[in-house]
Amino acid sequence: MQNNTELVTKVAYMYYIDNLPQSKIASLLNISNSTVSRLIQTARDRGIVKIEIQTLNTRCYSLEKPLKEKFHIEEAIVVPSYSAIEENILKVLGEAGMNYLKQNIQEGMTVAFSMGKTLSEVANCLEVEEKVDCNIVPITGGLGQVKSELHSNDICRRIADKFGGTAYPLYAPAIVGNEELKNAIITDPMIQSVFKMGLNADITVVGVGNVTDSTFIDLGIISKEEAKIMENDGVIGDIGSWFFDKKGNILNLDIHKRVVGPDFSKLSEQSKVVLISGTNEKKEVIKAALQGNWVDVLITCENVAQYLLE
Numbered sequence: 001m002q003n004n005t006e007l008v009t010k011v012a013y014m015y016y017i018d019n020l021p022q023s024k025i026a027s028l029l030n031i032s033n034s035t036v037s038r039l040i041q042t043a044r045d046r047g048i049v050k051i052e053i054q055t056l057n058t059r060c061y062s063l064e065k066p067l068k069e070k071f072h073i074e075e076a077i078v079v080p081s082y083s084a085i086e087e088n089i090l091k092v093l094g095e096a097g098m099n100y101l102k103q104n105i106q107e108g109m110t111v112a113f114s115m116g117k118t119l120s121e122v123a124n125c126l127e128v129e130e131k132v133d134c135n136i137v138p139i140t141g142g143l144g145q146v147k148s149e150l151h152s153n154d155i156c157r158r159i160a161d162k163f164g165g166t167a168y169p170l171y172a173p174a175i176v177g178n179e180e181l182k183n184a185i186i187t188d189p190m191i192q193s194v195f196k197m198g199l200n201a202d203i204t205v206v207g208v209g210n211v212t213d214s215t216f217i218d219l220g221i222i223s224k225e226e227a228k229i230m231e232n233d234g235v236i237g238d239i240g241s242w243f244f245d246k247k248g249n250i251l252n253l254d255i256h257k258r259v260v261g262p263d264f265s266k267l268s269e270q271s272k273v274v275l276i277s278g279t280n281e282k283k284e285v286i287k288a289a290l291q292g293n294w295v296d297v298l299i300t301c302e303n304v305a306q307y308l309l310e
Contacts (some may be wrong), residue, residue, distance in 0.1 A: 005048075011036055012043035053082075063305040067298060070309065071290040074272070074297055081278075081302035089278050089301055094121030096299050097205070097276040102128065104203065105163065110135040112201035112267070113159065114240045115142060115152040115174065116215040118276050119207055123158040131164030137197045139204060139267060140241040141172035141260035150215055168194050172260040174241055175221050179257040186260065198262045204271040208285045209238045222255070230255070237285035239275070239294055240264040246284065248292015264294070272296045283307045 011029070014020045015036075020028075022036045029036075043049040060078040067076035077100065079092050101122070105111055111134060113119055142153030149155075153169040160167035172185045185191060198204075209215055211231050216222045216238070230253065234245045242264040244250045250265060267273075273294060277286050278301035287308055289295055300308075 005046075008039050008043050008046065009048055011039040012049050015040055016049060060302050060305065063302065063309065066309050067305055071295070071298070072293075073290070073295055076305075077297070077299045078305045079278075079299075079301055086279055086281075090118050090121045091125070093118055093276055093278050093299060093301065094123075094125040097122035097274075098125040098127070100274065100297070100299060101126070101159075101205070105132055105134055107133050109202045110137060110197055110200065111159075112137050112139045112198045112204040112271065113152055113155050114139050114204075114206040115150055115155060116207040116209065117150060118278075119152075119155050119205060120149050122205070122276065123155050123162075126159060126162045128162050128164070134160075134163055134165035135168065135197060136160040136163070136165050137168045137194055137201065138170045139198045139201075139206075139261050139264070141170045141174040141176075143171065143173050147219055150219060168197060170194050170260065173221065174219075174260060175216070175255060175258050176260060177258070182258050182260055191260075195262045199267050199270060201267070201271045203274060204240070204267060205274045205276065206240045208275065208277050208282060208289050210281055210285050211235045211237050211243065213281065214238065226255075236288050237282075239289050240267070244288060244292055244294075246288050248288045248290070248294060250292070268294055274299065276300075278304050280304070280307075 011025060014025045015022065022033055026033045026036045058079065060080055063078045064076040077096055079096050083089055136156045136159050138152035138156050140152050142151035156167045156169065170191065172191065176182050176185065212227050217224055217227055230243060235243045235251060236246045237244065241259050241261050242250050242256060243253055274297040275289060275295045276299040280303060283304045286300060286304060
């Protein structure tokens with residue numbers, strides 16, 4: 001029997017709605033069990049069948065207070081780890097980040113963002129019922145043709161659009177080729193203005209990157225070879241484009257002379273830093289950021305929270 005949309009739909013209906021076992025469907029339609037199984041998967045792949053799980057438990061409250069006490073942070077938000085797939089974990093973190101922003105951003109506030117997959121997911125998830133007149137600024141340069149949705153400028157633009165606020169882009173790459181070029185760029189009055197807004201932001205939302213598997217490498221800003229050299233120099237990851245060791249100490253590195261963005265140590269003195277990050281690959285970097293006292297609010301997943309509390 002031909003594998004067409006009608007057959008795929010029929011098999012899907014018999015399996016999901018009539019609750020018939022695959023062997024019974026095979027018998028009724030005179031096809032093999034393997035064909036039934038393949039048609040059921042095809043129905044999901046084509047979007048004929050969409051499975052939605054209503055999760056009643058959206059917070060792991062029992063882990064939040066111990067995290068606050070252990071790392072002396074203002075707030076911890078922990079979401080359940082129902083999935084082991086990175087894409088799904090980032091979506092859940094994005095929703096948690098979205099909810100935090102909706103509850104905390106007020107009229108006239110300035111909110112700053114770094115870059116990366118998790119913050120891009122926050123922008124994707126964001127839905128605002130009532131507009132908020134706010135200022136959205138990047139804390140690192142955000143130009144590039146590769147995966148533009150991960151760049152800080154694009155993240156800020158999408159979030160500002162949804163809030164009904166104003167985005168102030170940084171028209172420069174995140175990291176430039178040499179210190180002289182950086183110094184020339186940051187003398188521009190518009191760049192200085194965005195720097196000043198970032199340093200005085202009410203809230204700064206960041207992710208963290210693993211030095212050998214980070215957004216910088218995905219975007220081609222640094223090479224794998226350069227990342228390996230930094231790892232050998234003691235770098236474990238970055239926060240807001242500033243690289244630190246396993247104890248959270250921002251290191252004295254040549255690359256920091258080429259970062260187009262305000263000094264993160266100065267920024268964190270003025271602003272409430274909200275770190276949104278999860279997945280097992282990031283757990284050591286998250287731990288280091290907490291030990292360095294760079295974080296005021298942590299939004300993470302259950303598995304990472306349990307690791308941090310071990």
